[in-house]
Amino acid sequence: MIRILVFLLIVFGLGLGFAWLADRPGDMVVTFQGYRYEVSLMVAAVAITAIVAATMILWWLVKAIWNSPYTISRYFRVRQRDRGYQALSTGMIAAGAGDAVLARKKNKEAAKLISSDQEPLIQLLDAQTSLLEGDHDAARKKFEMMLDDPEMRLLGLRGLYLEAQRLGDRDVARHYAGRAAAIAPQLSWASDVALGDKTQAGDWDGALALLDTQKASHQIGRDAVNRRRAVLLTAKAMAMLDSDPLAAKNAAVEANRLAPALVPAAVTAARALFRQNDLRKGSKILEAIWKVEPHPEVADAYVHARPGDATHDRLSRARRLQSLRQNNVESSLALARAALDAGELKLARQEAEAAIRMEPRESAYLLLADIEEAETGDQGRIRQLLGKAVRAPRDPAWVADGYVSERWAPCSPVTGKLDAFEWRVPVERLGQVIEQEKDEPRPALAAVSGAPAPARPEPDVPSVVPEPDELAVIDHVDVEPARKGDETGRSGAGRPPLPDDPGVEPDETAEPPKRFGLF
Known part of the structure; x- marks a missing residue:
């Protein structure tokens, strides 16, 4: 568009110039070697313009003839490159569709038309085709060759990581993921694995630093960052609860602030505060989480807030929990256990039977068997309750990737995934x-x-x-x-x-x- 405008401006300027000369007639006289040439000014202007145009055309023809070998070779080179990219595109589509035969055919065709140094995607297509053909050894060798190329290094690490996962070699997979995370922390797959690895090793400060890097690269949202940070701070507080209670309290309180619904964070913060003789603040944290999600660990921490309390004092605290969340199986079980410890067997039996009516499960029948043994000692009745406990649904537990644990952990022991444990009922008997x-x-x-x-x-x-x-x-x-x-x-x-x-x-x-x- 700009060239057209410039051309029009030049033509318009020439037209104005000739019009100006036409309005001002005159003669131009040239004397050369005794000859005198006299022409009008308009004819002289047209002649000069024609000479300039002829010179430009002659120069263009000479330049075109001079550059014709390069132009011809460039034409065939561009045509060959286009054919190569077309073959590469078809091969990538075939690899994605699972057509190993077509992918290999197009990979060979693209390798002939395009140099692999100029287009790294040829190496990727070659490796993907080897995977489709089931030749994993060749694919791993190709991925290892990519590590020498700075442009292809991350792709090679990704391929080696997936191959290690396929073989079930978690240590090798974590090694490649750690190398990738060190080069490019913005890679979510690498940073997540490295984060889980640091968490399993107990490197809480390193895990928190890596989480800050993820936050700076904007690869995860704010809520996810807060949740992961709360999980890491909770695990750090649990590890430091005996050695450094003050640091554990600060970490657990921050974790509870970031994720108020995280039960381990609330329980750890409350226990750290109880060790600092801050009974009021710790009880408020447990009461707040109890209203959101009644949990047996919350009840145990709340009832046994002071180790020196009498059994009836613990019973009073259990009654307080039940008043906060009535008609709940966890409230009834907590009150029944406290009543059993206090010797209030009638109240304990009443609450245990209420828990069974709401949700019959293993712990409720076992608790009722303990109450029966303390009250009557009827072995037949106790055996009957134990038999019902064997057949009853299991109690909720911390479950991650099919692994059932009695205690919460920050990451899964199976896959190393952070924040994998959930409080739910395991697979039924x-x-x-x-x-x-x-x-x-x-x-x-x-x-x-x-x-x-x-x-x-x-x-x-x-x-x-x-x-x-x-x-x-x-x-x-x-x-x-x-x-x-x-x-x-x-x-x-x-x-x-x-x-x-x-x-x-x-x-x-x-x-x-x-x-x-x-x-």
Whole structure:
């Protein structure tokens, strides 16, 4: 557009010049070697203009002829490059689609038309094609060759990291991720792995510095930064709680400020404050988190805030927790435990039964068994409650990547991911699936193993013949007395019922028999 405007301005200027000369007629006289040439001024201007134009055209022709070899070679070079990039583009698409044959064909074609030094994507296509073909050794060698090229180094580290992950070699994967994070901290995959590695090693200051680098590079949002910082500060406070209580308190309080819903941060901050004899502030932190998410660790820290308190003082604090969150299973269990310690067995039984009505689970039945033992000592009733605890759903626990832990940790021990633990119910026991499918016919153990079926026991001998998928469920239950009784029953002698056998309760007569005839 600018060239057109300049051309129009030049033409317009020439037109004005010729018009100006036409309005002012005159003659131009040139004397050369005795000859005198006389022409009009207009003719002289046209001649001069024609000579200049002819000179420019002649110069352009000479220059074009002189540069014609370079122009021709450049034309073919550009055409070859375009064909190479077209082949490279087709090969990348084929690699993404999983077409190894076409990807390899286009990779060879692109390598012939374009030099790999000029276009690093050819090396990437070559490595991806080797992965599609299943030649992982060749792919790793290509990724290792990329480490020598500064432009391709991060790509090579990424490929080696993924290959190490595929092989399950976590140490090698962390090594490559650490190298990548040192070169480019803005890479989220590398910095996350390096962050988890530093966390597992207990390098809290290094992990916090790396988190600040991530924040400066704007790769994660503000909320995510605050959450991760709170997790790291909580872990740091837990590690320093015994050695440096003041520093642990500062770190835990900051973590609780950044993530008020993080239970370990609140519990650690409260315990650090209790060690500093700041009972009021620590109790406020626990009360605030209890209103948001009732948690047994919060209840334990709140009830045992002062080690020297009497049992009834702890009971009063448990009542305070229940008033903050009523009709909650954790509130009832906390109050039941405190009442059991204080000797208030009637209140303890009432709250434990209320917890079972709200959410029947293992800890509630175990607590009720403890109350039964303290109040009546009825072994039959206690065994019945323990049997219900075996079949009851599991209590929530800290779970990360399928790993169940009794204590919270800042990262997963399986993958090293930061903030991976969640408070939830683990995978249910296999026995609960059996209970749900108890109406379906199942073969006996002897039928599965191919052994002859045992003789039918006498009516007064309990049958303890578990199914194959039930063995993993009851392997932790002491069933040796029952098995010995079976052997006695098979000999034809029979066995009288145990003195502490509670029998069948009236409200359970209509229920089908339990699958585990343990009691």
